[in-house]
Amino acid sequence: MKKKYLLTPGPTPLPPEVLLSQAQPIIHHRTPDFQEIFKEVCEGLKVIFQTANDCFVLTSSGTGAMEAAVVNLASKGDTVLTVQGGKFGERWAEIAKAYGINAEVIDVEWGQAVDPKEIEKKLKANPKIKAVFTTLCETSTGVTTDIQAIGKIAKGAQAALVVDAISGLGAIDMKTDAWGVDICVSGSQKGLMLPPGLAFMSVSKKAWGIIDGNKAAAYYFNLKAAKKALDKFDTAFTPAITLVIALKEALKIMRKDGLENIFTRHKRLAVATRTAMKALGLELLSVDAASDAVTAVRVPEGIDGEKLVKTMRDQYGVTIAGGQAQLKGKIFRIAHMGFIEELDIIAGICCLEKVLTQMGYKFELGAGVRAAEEVFLQGE
Amino acid sequence: MKKKYLLTPGPTPLPPEVLLSQAQPIIHHRTPDFQEIFKEVCEGLKVIFQTANDCFVLTSSGTGAMEAAVVNLASKGDTVLTVQGGKFGERWAEIAKAYGINAEVIDVEWGQAVDPKEIEKKLKANPKIKAVFTTLCETSTGVTTDIQAIGKIAKGAQAALVVDAISGLGAIDMKTDAWGVDICVSGSQKGLMLPPGLAFMSVSKKAWGIIDGNKAAAYYFNLKAAKKALDKFDTAFTPAITLVIALKEALKIMRKDGLENIFTRHKRLAVATRTAMKALGLELLSVDAASDAVTAVRVPEGIDGEKLVKTMRDQYGVTIAGGQAQLKGKIFRIAHMGFIEELDIIAGICCLEKVLTQMGYKFELGAGVRAAEEVFLQGE
Numbered sequence: 001m002k003k004k005y006l007l008t009p010g011p012t013p014l015p016p017e018v019l020l021s022q023a024q025p026i027i028h029h030r031t032p033d034f035q036e037i038f039k040e041v042c043e044g045l046k047v048i049f050q051t052a053n054d055c056f057v058l059t060s061s062g063t064g065a066m067e068a069a070v071v072n073l074a075s076k077g078d079t080v081l082t083v084q085g086g087k088f089g090e091r092w093a094e095i096a097k098a099y100g101i102n103a104e105v106i107d108v109e110w111g112q113a114v115d116p117k118e119i120e121k122k123l124k125a126n127p128k129i130k131a132v133f134t135t136l137c138e139t140s141t142g143v144t145t146d147i148q149a150i151g152k153i154a155k156g157a158q159a160a161l162v163v164d165a166i167s168g169l170g171a172i173d174m175k176t177d178a179w180g181v182d183i184c185v186s187g188s189q190k191g192l193m194l195p196p197g198l199a200f201m202s203v204s205k206k207a208w209g210i211i212d213g214n215k216a217a218a219y220y221f222n223l224k225a226a227k228k229a230l231d232k233f234d235t236a237f238t239p240a241i242t243l244v245i246a247l248k249e250a251l252k253i254m255r256k257d258g259l260e261n262i263f264t265r266h267k268r269l270a271v272a273t274r275t276a277m278k279a280l281g282l283e284l285l286s287v288d289a290a291s292d293a294v295t296a297v298r299v300p301e302g303i304d305g306e307k308l309v310k311t312m313r314d315q316y317g318v319t320i321a322g323g324q325a326q327l328k329g330k331i332f333r334i335a336h337m338g339f340i341e342e343l344d345i346i347a348g349i350c351c352l353e354k355v356l357t358q359m360g361y362k363f364e365l366g367a368g369v370r371a372a373e374e375v376f377l378q379g380e
Numbered sequence: 381m382k383k384k385y386l387l388t389p390g391p392t393p394l395p396p397e398v399l400l401s402q403a404q405p406i407i408h409h410r411t412p413d414f415q416e417i418f419k420e421v422c423e424g425l426k427v428i429f430q431t432a433n434d435c436f437v438l439t440s441s442g443t444g445a446m447e448a449a450v451v452n453l454a455s456k457g458d459t460v461l462t463v464q465g466g467k468f469g470e471r472w473a474e475i476a477k478a479y480g481i482n483a484e485v486i487d488v489e490w491g492q493a494v495d496p497k498e499i500e501k502k503l504k505a506n507p508k509i510k511a512v513f514t515t516l517c518e519t520s521t522g523v524t525t526d527i528q529a530i531g532k533i534a535k536g537a538q539a540a541l542v543v544d545a546i547s548g549l550g551a552i553d554m555k556t557d558a559w560g561v562d563i564c565v566s567g568s569q570k571g572l573m574l575p576p577g578l579a580f581m582s583v584s585k586k587a588w589g590i591i592d593g594n595k596a597a598a599y600y601f602n603l604k605a606a607k608k609a610l611d612k613f614d615t616a617f618t619p620a621i622t623l624v625i626a627l628k629e630a631l632k633i634m635r636k637d638g639l640e641n642i643f644t645r646h647k648r649l650a651v652a653t654r655t656a657m658k659a660l661g662l663e664l665l666s667v668d669a670a671s672d673a674v675t676a677v678r679v680p681e682g683i684d685g686e687k688l689v690k691t692m693r694d695q696y697g698v699t700i701a702g703g704q705a706q707l708k709g710k711i712f713r714i715a716h717m718g719f720i721e722e723l724d725i726i727a728g729i730c731c732l733e734k735v736l737t738q739m740g741y742k743f744e745l746g747a748g749v750r751a752a753e754e755v756f757l758q759g760e
Contacts, residue, residue: 006408020403023399023400025386025393026394027384027391029576059444061620064617098596189618189621195620195622196409196619218478219447220444220447239576240575240576241391242402319407
């Protein structure tokens with residue numbers, strides 16, 4: 001027997017009600033039964049997105065909705081602005097490039113957040129920029145961007161503001177309408193406590209103005225077709241029915257909890273995790289923009305970061321994430337997103353302490369767990 | 381209580397083992413546990429596709445894989461040949477159009493199959509055609525195309541042969557390699573007895589020759605990226621993990637059954653359905669190319685086809701499909717695809733008899749059920 005504990009920033013663990021809802025006999029998607037479910041989830045997503053605009057459900061990974069945002073807003077030869085301070089921020093420019101769209105790129109050091117003034121400068125220098133593509137929580141570095149500040153800048157520009165909130169939505173605050181976000185993109189397997197396979201996106205009136213004037217190189221990800229279907233509470237193509245049913249269950253749980261309580265819980269888990277890491281003498285990757293959805297920690301000198309993650313997983317059943325691309329082996333990431341509670345974080349820290357000890361790292365055993373306990377006690 | 385019976389051509393009913401497999405705790409996709417599952421399903425798909433080539437798993441509806449085939453084989457300004465004799469055949473040209481690819485279209489009367497000679501003529505007239513796009517089983521009309529004959533023609537041409545086997549694969553014979561099919565596309569919610577959300581495609585060496593020389597307008601559906609990932613038994617983007625796990629279960633069942641037995645079962649169910657319809661005095665839409673995956677039946681004069689389907693579903697819990705587009709209200713479709721057995725077909729015919737009687741259609745009550753029973757008895 002090997003009991004497993006999942007602390008990765010997507011997929012995140014699923015509540016049992018959500019898991020079991022997938023095992024119900026399948027129903028056809030063009031029936032009143034499904035239409036009712038679909039209507040409920042589309043309305044429920046608006047609450048999570050904090051928007052009055054339509055929320056679309058696509059059957060794809062989150063990247064599919066990112067592509068939908070890019071190709072519906074811009075065409076070959078157009079220019080867009082992208083911000084990249086990690087693997088997922090880089091994806092915006094990669095998608096643009098695949099379609100012959102010019103991407104002006106703001107490079108940010110991995111572990112740092114973009115300075116909104118950089119965006120302001122670029123937008124002023126080139127008023128023809130069709131859209132600005134940013135990331136709420138950069139999963140690869142555990143950094144949160146100040147979307148509210150960027151929103152104030154974008155409001156005065158022609159460009160639409162697009163936010164990749166794949167990691168983050170339903171975990172940390174994302175006021176789509178209040179912050180002036182035109183397209184907010186998300187995925188199912190993070191804060192929404194679902195398996196991967198669904199992507200979501202909200203689209204503002206300003207975004208539609210640009211989309212309507214653009215000849216999108218898109219079929220499966222064509223938002224005009226999606227809108228035509230959504231107006232009848234339908235999807236343009238066969239949706240992932242079981243995942244939509246699971247979404248209904250997850251939204252029910254989130255509605256009961258309330259967004260504020262959800263954000264407070266994530267904050268508490270994040271503070272406990274960060275405090276614990278410091279108590280173990282470990283250094284966080286991000287000092288002043290650390291995300292409350294996932295914590296990125298530098299691997300201490302002399303320790304093999306990949307072996308650390310592998311041992312925790314293969315030996316003790318605790319799956320955390322390693323570093324990606326240029327951070328491979330240099331950081332590890334503990335997620336506190338979705339269906340995760342205090343004792344799950346304690347379990348993760350405890351296992352980390354065990355393996356770090358075995359690998360020869362020197363610290364006071366139990367110091368991380370105790371530091372987290374103290375944070376949790378203060379929250380009572 | 382209303383017990384439900386699903387006889388639609390996608391989604392099709394799911395075996396309980398497949399349903400329940402989705403309810404297992406989620407695992408991370410970049411782990412040895414998932415890699416093992418993914419390896420198994422990629423190998424298992426080759427058996428179903430009857431191919432030695434790589435089989436790709438995409439997280440999307442079947443349309444996503446259709447788009448992947450089009451945009452990876454051809455670019456703006458290129459010419460492709462498409463065959464359309466129904467709603468899904470039309471999709472090939474629609475996708476091409478969205479990307480500025482010229483589609484030469486062979487129009488076939490709905491309910492008929494294309495004459496392979498038409499394709500031969502077109503290919504000879506224009507040797508620059510990049511690919512021919514056809515449909516194994518046109519779900520909207522219940523017609524099967526002679527892919528084997530088309531394959532012989534395509535073998536001698538530059539063009540790649542692409543087959544939409546979304547409805548059909550795992551239900552009727554589809555010899556991808558032996559028939560010379562370069563890209564075979566399928567979906568999860570038909571013969572493979574899964575929920576919708578996954579698309580599959582095999583890609584031949586000849587197809588790769590064209591793909592490698594093409595600058596695809598694609599990111600999420602870029603096959604070169606998919607190939608790079610597949611070589612490490614990985615996916616380019618987060619896959620729909622629970623559906624991949626369900627696929628493993630479905631393939632296990634199919635392996636146990638054996639392809640030949642599966643095809644024989646579908647054939648038996650189709651013959652019984654067609655015989656029953658004739659016994660009720662009903663006319664089949666397709667006379668000489670009727671599919672063994674789904675049967676399309678003309679609604680008899682004086683009967684409201686939409687009301688018939690609606691009453692069977694809302695009053696008696698039996699969901700069959702109506703007609704689409706130009707066939708709306710004019711036909712109904714009974715699927716005998718996937719996890720469907722003799723008694724499910726009997727249930728569907730019985731309910732049809734009941735509602736037809738209530739709607740005033742004159743026939744000998746029980747004649748359809750008896751005709752099907754006779755076919756089933758002969759099979760023993």
